[in-house]
Amino acid sequence: MNNRYELNKNLAQMLKGGVIMDVTTAEQARIAEDAGACAVMALERIPADIRSAGGVSRMSDPKMIKTIQEAVSIPVMAKVRIGHFAEAQILQAIEIDYIDESEVLSPADDTFHIDKTQFDVPFVCGAKDLGEALRRISEGAAMIRTKGEPGTGDVVQAVRHMRLINQQLRTIQNTREDELFQVAKDLQVPYDLVKFVHETGKLPVVNFAAGGIATPADAALMMQLGAEGVFVGSGIFKSGNPAKRAQAIVKAVTNFNDPKLLAALSEDLGEAMVGINEQEIELLMAQRGI
């Protein structure tokens, strides 16, 4: 891979231990930055509202993204539909810091993801198992996040995805070297990436938790399960006191191993987003793009 790809992986390294927050306006972006977000995700509707509105969900208006770029000094990310490389070209043209090729939006291609190696800006992609994660990385993703189930406030799927990815990493690390070829075949991923996992026990890029994280305890749970940071989408601006909740989640990610501090952070946060359980959802976004 080229130097650009290294620089793009490096930016994800700088985001580690941080919280990336979904914002829909410049005002929300400033609240997020003041609360300690390490980056913001600019989108017209947060996942919970995409769910309730239904219909086709697309890349946000570049003008709206630009107002957010002007409002904050931290990195600004934005989403494109799976496979929609023209949307990605547009975001690159407005110098976005990170593109999220996201299952939260309606997929534009039900077979092919974007060839991310053709872009200079970095991409983050969702994954629910190691095969998906490594396929996205081979397509050029510089950062991975769990898919979770966006817009639900239900953390169960993010937990499932993070545990599965880490279990699979451990398994490959302990696999005999002459069996790695078969592992690559089973996972439908390049052998070189399997070899890397075997040698290091890690993904070659940073891995964040995303989808359904709504409380400081959720964030701490994901960090203890091995996430290197978290995305919080609907959980903040769908709650009673966004600024306070945002700050509490930021501190919970830094001190995820300190239950006393987590207890203090969890006090008086006001109402959490209502949330919907996995069984109650009609649309499982995590099943988009494999």
Next chain:
Amino acid sequence: MKKTIGVLSVQGAFEEHIKMLEQLDVNCLEIRKKTDLTGHTIDGLVLPGGESTVIGKLIRELDLFTPLKTLIEADMPVLGTCAGLILLAGRIADVETIHLGTMDITARRNAYGRQLGSFQTDEAFDALGKIPMVFIRAPYIESVGEKVEVLARVDNHIVAAKQDHMIVTSFHPELTNSLTVHRYFLNLI
């Protein structure tokens, strides 16, 4: 006895610094809250890269601000990279809020623009020859006070400097294979 370096670990690329330092045979201590500093003795301090707005906010809210500033003002050797440079800068162009502010430099945040402006190059570091320098949404130093020694320049902008026991770089030595900057820092102790 092995030296112990406290690495500010509230957000950002602190693990990368720890991996570099461990190759140089020192102990590392992750500093996440006040008791990590008050409960241990350290010989030096590293302020890593990350987002300076986040780190600046967290050191205040986790009661690390005053203990860190006190240590640095009492001549504790410190290495600040990227966001760490911003934390130590006495002035930040177009920004009112300064952080620890112990160093007589004026820094400019995101001086090379957005991620598309991030780059890697090889330039001379002090008298130690060329080293790889990785700039990620990096700042640079616009001007320095009399007591500050310039250690490196890229395209005429100051990207590394030293004042007494404080070293700052706007690039990320922890993202390369070169131990030059970390070794230089440990020599101050």
